[in-house]
Amino acid sequence: MRGLRASFAYAFAGLRYAWKSQRNFRLECYAGAMALGLSLWLGVGVVEVLLLILVVLSLELLNTALEAVVDLSSPTYHPLAKAAKDTAAAAVLVSSVLSATIGAVLLLPALRQRLGL
Numbered sequence: 001m002r003g004l005r006a007s008f009a010y011a012f013a014g015l016r017y018a019w020k021s022q023r024n025f026r027l028e029c030y031a032g033a034m035a036l037g038l039s040l041w042l043g044v045g046v047v048e049v050l051l052l053i054l055v056v057l058s059l060e061l062l063n064t065a066l067e068a069v070v071d072l073s074s075p076t077y078h079p080l081a082k083a084a085k086d087t088a089a090a091a092v093l094v095s096s097v098l099s100a101t102i103g104a105v106l107l108l109p110a111l112r113q114r115l116g117l
């Protein structure tokens with residue numbers, strides 16, 4: 001039980017680190033909160049929007065972890081360090097585009113109806 005509590009504490013320490021050090025992570029949290037607020041207001045796709053937000057945030061956390069490992073193992077320029085960081089950033093980009101697209105498909109019709117457009 002103590003091990004489980006420690007594991008949660010380490011995970012929350014990771015969340016705190018990402019929040020403090022990663023501007024993109026904070027922006028994604030704000031964007032996610034706005035999307036969630038919109039879906040709650042419309043009464044549409046709340047669970048789906050929450051899952052999409054968690055997918056993007058999970059990948060951003062993995063990207064942050066990978067950046068730390070790369071900085072530790074390759075403090076000077078190396079093409080493989082560049083490939084690792086750029087590819088991890090691309091994973092975040094792909095998941096963000098996917099989430100924004102699915103979110104728009106879910107929410108836009110209800111938003112149009114709500115606004116009478």
Ligand SMILES: Nc1ncnc2c1ncn2[C@@H]1O[C@H](COP(=O)(O)OP(=O)(O)OP(=O)(O)O)[C@@H](O)[C@H]1O
Nearest residue numbers: 022024067074075076077078079081082085086089
């Ligand atoms: N050790 C390295 N070797 C080669 N290229 C690197 C190295 N470190 C960073 N880069 C290149 O510079 C880019 C920006 O890296 P930098 O560490 O400044 O930001 P980041 O931590 O990857 O991203 P963010 O600003 O979102 O935290 C990387 O995507 C990569 O292309």
